[in-house]
Amino acid sequence: MIRELDASIFVAGDRGMVGSAIVRRLKNLGYRNIVTASRGELDLTRQAEVEAFFESRVIDQVYLAAAKVGGIHANNTYPAEFIHANLMIEANVMHSAHVSGVQKLMFLGSSCIYPKYAAQPMVEEALLTGTLEATNEPYAIAKIAGIKLCESYNRQYGRDYRSVMPTNLYGQGDNFHPENSHVIPALLRRFHEAVEQGAPEVVIWGSGTPMREFLHVNDMAAASVHVMELDHATYAASTRPMLSHINVGTGIDCTIRELAESIARTTGFTGRLTFDSSKPDGTARKLMDVSRLKSLGWQASIGLDDGLRDTYRWFLDNEGRVRD
Template identity: 55%
Template sequence: MDKNAKIYVAGHKGLVGCAITNQLIKQGYNNIILKSSKELDLRDQTAVKHFFEKEKPEYVFLAAAKVGGILANNLYPADFIRDNLMIQTNVIDSSYQNNVKRLLFLGSSCIYPKFAPQPIQEEYLLTGELEQTNEPYAIAKIAGLKMCTSYNRQYNTNYISVMPTNLYGPNDNFDLNNSHVLPALIRKIHEAKMKNSKEVEIWGTGSPRREFLYVDDMADACIFIMQNDAPLNILELINIGTGQDIPIKELAELIRQVVGFNGELYFNTEKPDGTPRKLLDVSRLSKLGWKYNVSLKEGIERTYAWYLNKENTNV
């Protein structure tokens, strides 16, 4: 990408979109198009069509999506499949109609089968049943990446899909009703500390293992892939992660240490665990020369510092 190339970051106020935008600016890109959801509803086909016809972006980072944790996916399955299908379809098709040079679609590791062999290779897609708690969201994401590959086949476009592991960092969602596990644990343990509670409840047994990637590393990987000139069959579907995972129980203990909470961690085994393990095989990306930089402990420290600053700002 030329430094003056016109780049549209869809979802720039979200966790990943914000990090991608900041990283692009840091790397010297100075022609970035940003539209909030109030300015441009990506579910509105006509609005998206007119936006692309007017702006004519050369590159698109499709980071906009409706996202949430186990609770949100259970409560709002129709919203998750509907909104994500609409967003993806509108942006991908308008990119084709307006000759976008390259589009990067942000997927999710939940697209892979619940009991996929570990670590999960890109080739395991559609080889088994999905995790039921987030199936509507996963199906929407699978449809998005298949739409990208289908457009590549039929229209000779240059659309790539990245499948990140669990992401976290500044601008994350800390709402206990619809957040992911790491920010939810930060908030719950922080609030328990503030209330001098003796214990904090955590869903599940604590045994499931998860992989976590700091969002600035994710943004760096996305730009690295967007700039990469490897063959399309390599970039068309590519995992992004650290290649390392940790049990939820150890994650909670690490967060307790960072937060400074002295109470007990109570694991409610009547609550769902979700997928037993979800570790991505990142050898395809590693062979291209990319590796993460921020350790889990350092990432949690940065995220907690951002959360505290946000809490103090809102007081």
């Protein structure tokens, strides 16, 4: 493991759920020179701004956690925004990092890069072997492009740009918008409001049968830093030149119905659960094969029930802000 505590580290997307967790993790480990910039200070979709940012300071490492993200509804409704914003962010940050001499970069992707009907659990080798899930294909293509950007800069210029592909993330700092959020924050808010209003039922999109894997954002941050700190030889030995990404997850999944029941217990909801099968389910199952990451010395430590309780406490502490 290589821990350069004085390195100048730019965390792109530090105001987001994952980026803020990475900043917390780095600080807890003793890193002293963390560079951040709000969107008001730096719009990562603007090439000139990103170039000027890298030209104006010395950066040793980059964690590229910035992205436009959302759930099924948001991906279906705003496909152009999702593919454009994510392509621009990745291309601008990686190219400017390369031009300014940044040797180490970490790109954070998504499990949606894998084909809709990939064998379960999904291994890294499944990339580009089949058709993507239609509801988030534009976002997935942007994330695949990010992986290939890393591989291309490594191949052509000898950079050390790495990619980690997380499963479904949740935790403090998540987006609790009633329509544009992912399943855990959306359900936490819906169940919480049902308890507040004394509602007899909560309606959940889909049949409840799809299976999903969930990873707490603090575990994701720990995994990202762990992979970044691996020496080059160890990391390279675990990948191949054109297959450089690493899955990050728990290796454990549950049905959406089971998730909803867990969230009901967490929020104290005792009413009826109703599943609206007229709404899309998305992929039937998405479970990551995390054997490669385990072989590199890391595995998740936060169980789903504990993670849901932690996330709900954060929601309650920040309710006035996140429900706007």
